[in-house]
Every structure is written in structure tokens, then in C-alpha cells.
Amino acid sequence: MVARRTREPLRTCVGCRRVRAKSELVRIVRGAGGRARVDREGMASGRGAYVCPEQPCLDRARGRLAGALRASNVDFTELEDELLVV
Numbered sequence: 001m002v003a004r005r006t007r008e009p010l011r012t013c014v015g016c017r018r019v020r021a022k023s024e025l026v027r028i029v030r031g032a033g034g035r036a037r038v039d040r041e042g043m044a045s046g047r048g049a050y051v052c053p054e055q056p057c058l059d060r061a062r063g064r065l066a067g068a069l070r071a072s073n074v075d076f077t078e079l080e081d082e083l084l085v086v
């Protein structure tokens with residue numbers, strides 16, 4: 001891992017597996033009923049995963065997210081709509 005000067009926490013994108021600053025990634029959290037949703041504040045409790053807000057990463061995360069979150073139901077269309085809005 002590359003040494004950084006900042007103390008910002010680092011997270012790994014489930015899509016591209018790059019380690020980036022937490023603020024550069026979007027957190028997806030498994031909410032009630034095993035439903036995944038975007039956690040804009042990064043504060044929601046529950047099992048979370050991080051992904052770059054970029055289409056290629058979302059595409060790659062697609063097959064991994066359910067496993068990473070241990071979620072039974074991941075609505076990717078909805079997640080993408082929310083993630084890619086800037």
C-alpha cells in the first residue's frame with residue numbers, strides 16, 4: 001500500500017480493488033431486509049461495501065456486491081441511478 005500523508009481512512013473499491021480515500025468512494029450498506037442502498041453519509045449501521053462512483057467499477061462490483069454485503073437482494077438499477085448522480 002502506498003504511504004499517504006493524510007490521516008483519511010482508506011477503503012477498497014469492490015469493483016476495481018483499488019485502495020482510495022474513503023471520501024472518494026461511495027458506501028453501500030445492507031439495510032433492513034437484506035436490501036442494499038447507498039449510504040451517502042457513510043454513517044449508517046450495517047454491513048457496508050465501498051465502490052467508486054464510476055460506471056466501470058459498478059459493472060465489476062455487480063457480481064461481487066451481494067457477496068460482500070451478504071445481501072440476498074441487491075437492486076443494481078436503483079443503486080446505479082443513485083450512485084451516478086453527481
Ligand SMILES: [Zn+2]
Nearest residue numbers: 013016052057
Ligand atoms: Zn473502483
